[in-house]
Amino acid sequence: MRQFIALAFNSSFKEELVHIMDSLKEEGIEGKYYDSDNLHMTLAFFGETDRQDEIMEIIQSIPFPEITITLNRIGHFKKIYWVGIQDNPILNEYVNTLRNTLQAHDIPFDDKPFYPHITILRKAVEGDRTLQEVSTKDIKVELLQAHYLEEGLKYLxxxxxxxxxxxxxxxxxxxxxxxxxxxxxxxxxxxxxxxxxxxxxxxxxxxxxxxxxxxxxxxxxxxxxxxxxxxxxxxxxxxxxxxxxxxxxxxxxxxxxxxxxxxxxxxxxxxxxxxxxxxxxxxxxxxxxxxxxxxxxxxxxxxxxxxxxxxxxxxxxxxxxxxxxxxxxxxxxxxxxxxxxxxxxx
Missing domain, CATH: 3.40.50.300 (P-loop containing nucleotide triphosphate hydrolases)
Structure with a gap:
């Protein structure tokens, strides 16, 4: 069961992300689009772990700052499409604190550098795009788990x-x-x-x-x-x-x-x-x-x-x-x- 800490967004912000995906579909770009319920921004990825309660304690111990997330571009890496955000030093500082605390507690995670983005599409190839900026302050930090259901992958x-x-x-x-x-x-x-x-x-x-x-x-x-x-x-x-x-x-x-x-x-x-x-x-x-x-x-x-x-x-x-x-x-x-x-x- 894949598990990871992520930013979760409110429904109106997710609707904006759905509009972005719809625009790509209208351009004829095919691939595996994310379900709106699964849209998130990963902060730390664990894969399999049995230390959920410790991770939840760490999340709760670090005050989540007032942050505004502003979408400003669509990018792609190989066959993955993602939505990028404006540079956000406050978010970067929070993620550094979070990851340092996980390391201090010897909780292993994928330590690749943090590049803030929201994945929206897999198995597709196309070029980068700019976006009309969309912002939200309605954000929270969650420890998400992947579940495979009949209708597909869901994060809970x-x-x-x-x-x-x-x-x-x-x-x-x-x-x-x-x-x-x-x-x-x-x-x-x-x-x-x-x-x-x-x-x-x-x-x-x-x-x-x-x-x-x-x-x-x-x-x-x-x-x-x-x-x-x-x-x-x-x-x-x-x-x-x-x-x-x-x-x-x-x-x-x-x-x-x-x-x-x-x-x-x-x-x-x-x-x-x-x-x-x-x-x-x-x-x-x-x-x-x-x-x-x-x-x-x-x-x-x-x-x-x-x-x-x-x-x-x-x-x-x-x-x-x-x-x-x-x-x-x-x-x-x-x-x-x-x-x-x-x-x-x-």
């Missing part, structure tokens, strides 16, 4: 490997697993759910599809911690059928018509993921085998919400939705009741 952070192992273990014991992913808005709950779906044949159900119906929108209801979702309907229409190994008639709330849609029948599957804030409400929690809390730095959270929803929506989140979430998290101590804790950003 080491800490998420623990979740995979837990799911597999419970599935072997019980024959079915229900996972809840709760956490702050913009923290990557949906992204994590989709990553897990790449590994398992499962359904994903979203708490955002269970807005309150009009008759429920009372002052008393909104004053309840976690009261601004229709957990009663979610429990009846999703959780109870899953617990009884039955199909689910999934009926999202349609905000455009302010009504519940006719829905889609989801044939029963033994592995299911419940994604979204309020999914770990005490009235729902007993239905889950695994619970996960995804956190995020406040500055990064607001930045992501604005990028995703726009400035006007950000104001609504700040005034209404974020206070609702925080009241729910603190009232029920959601984070400390979850089995796993992840944090987006630094």
């Amino acid at each position: 952070p080491y800490k998420e490997q623990e979740v995979l192992e837990a799911i597999n273990q419970i599935y072997k014991q019980k024959g079915h697993v229900t996972i809840a992913i709760d956490g702050r808005c913009g923290s990557g709950k949906t992204t994590l759910a989709n990553k897990l779906k790449a590994y398992f044949d499962c359904h994903i159900f979203h708490m955002d599809d269970f807005y309150l119906q009009e008759y429920q929108r009372t002052k008393e209801r909104y004053n309840e911690p976690g009261g601004n979702v229709d957990r009663e309907r979610f429990k009846k229409e999703v959780l109870e059928p899953l617990l009884n190994h039955q199909d689910v008639l999934y009926r999202p709330f349609d905000c455009s018509s302010m009504s519940i849609s006719e829905g889609t029948l989801y044939p029963y599957k033994p592995i299911n993921i419940i994604e979204g804030s309020y999914s770990c409400h005490p009235e729902l929690r007993d239905a889950y085998d695994i619970t996960i809390f995804v956190d995020i730095d406040e500055t990064l959270r607001l930045k992501r919400i604005e990028e995703r929803n726009g400035k006007e929506a950000l104001d609504m989140f700040i005034k209404k939705w974020i206070p609702f979430e925080e009241k729910y998290f603190s009232s029920f101590d959601i984070q400390n009741h979850c089995d796993f804790y992840f944090k987006a950003g630094r």
